Amino acid sequence: MADDCCRWLANEMAEPNVLRNNAAADKSGQSASALTREQDLIARVQRGQNELFYELVRPYERRVYAAALAILRNESDAEDVAQEAMLKALANIRQFRAEARFSTWLIQITVNEALMRRRRERTVVMEGIDDRRDEETDYTPRDFADWREIPSEALERKEIRQKLAEALASLDRKYREVFVLRDVEQLNIQETAEALGISVASVKTRLLRARLMLRDLLAAGWGQGWFSRLPFEKGSKPW
């Protein structure tokens, strides 16, 4: 277990193109001042001010938890792993290099911890065997209604969040994991591939399918009135 982690950390450090994660490429829109503040916090924790670590990781605790949950599908296991990952990050903080994006580093540690735990506990049995092959056939979208943007206020409604979460949970594991790492955690394609130990081509194939399947699931949800109280014009659908 420790070996796995250290090997991964070593790989990460040997990775020459960590520079790909610069602030400008940060999809989460981290501002320049927030980034400076983060770099400052990192430097201070690296110098031994461990009491600042929670402040450093706090902005990412939700994403750390979500990454663990996507892999383990159990709230208490996910919390355990989130805590373990945070402790591991703290213990290895000196190995973090300033050119990399801190959130990515944290998420990768989390994914690694979660995958190790799943291997250890063989929870895969619950979900069937790990089918590493990607589908040969193309996915055909089912719904072609007129489109409108769903306002993000929709997410203020718990039942909508719940429906979206259920749709995601209904995806096969290999699609769910790739989708969560790329679109929820916002790792890039390469980082997603590294974190899951699959090829870049596989990430792309699975991502495509995951996104299209979710779109169809949400389109079906539209038909069932999930979004019915949102301010859409009559007759127009967002998908």
Next chain:
Amino acid sequence: MVNERVNCEQVWRDISNYIEGDVDTALRTAMDEHFGTCPRCKSVLQGTRNVIRLYSDERMIELPAGFDRRLERLLAQRARPRASRWLTWEAWLVPVAAMALIAGGMWLMNSRTAVQQVKSEHANAGQNIPPDLAVVVAPGTKVFHVPGCSFIHDKDNLRKLTAKEALKEGFTPCPRCLKKYLETTAVVYALPGTQVSSDADEDEAARSDTSHRDEVRGRD
């Protein structure tokens, strides 16, 4: 390259790459043209963008109740400098040594009793579960769960209560979703503290790293 055309199937195959900005200029131009004339593909594109936008929103992530507090406490404990932890560790060794001297041959017996005691307390399932943890019970069952546990059968008629209330009413914890509170190992690791400390809260620093974590959660 001029006037390269794509059909709907090709668009669907590359739509994810298109959103990623991961298609070459010729294909991008061809796809842009296609979206301009094909409402079906336009619908697929915009729907897919909706998916990405909604799921990337942090509001989609629901943390378990108390997650922040437990994490903060765990990290605060870990932040204590190592040296002072060792001091505390040694500090409690003194009374142990004294006790061992005084008790002489009784020591071994005592410690065995302590182990048994902890184990039997553990057999009294549920004592490690945070008393105010929100749990649910389904009608006609004897088990209580963390909300959302996949082992709940009748999800429509759940009653909400605290773990303390559930235990009091005679429900037993679900071995799946409450597993982490039921593991014997965690309790056994916590033994040094349990044995010698009268004030569990203050003596945590003396415990092993593993027990730290369980402590943090256990007392929540």
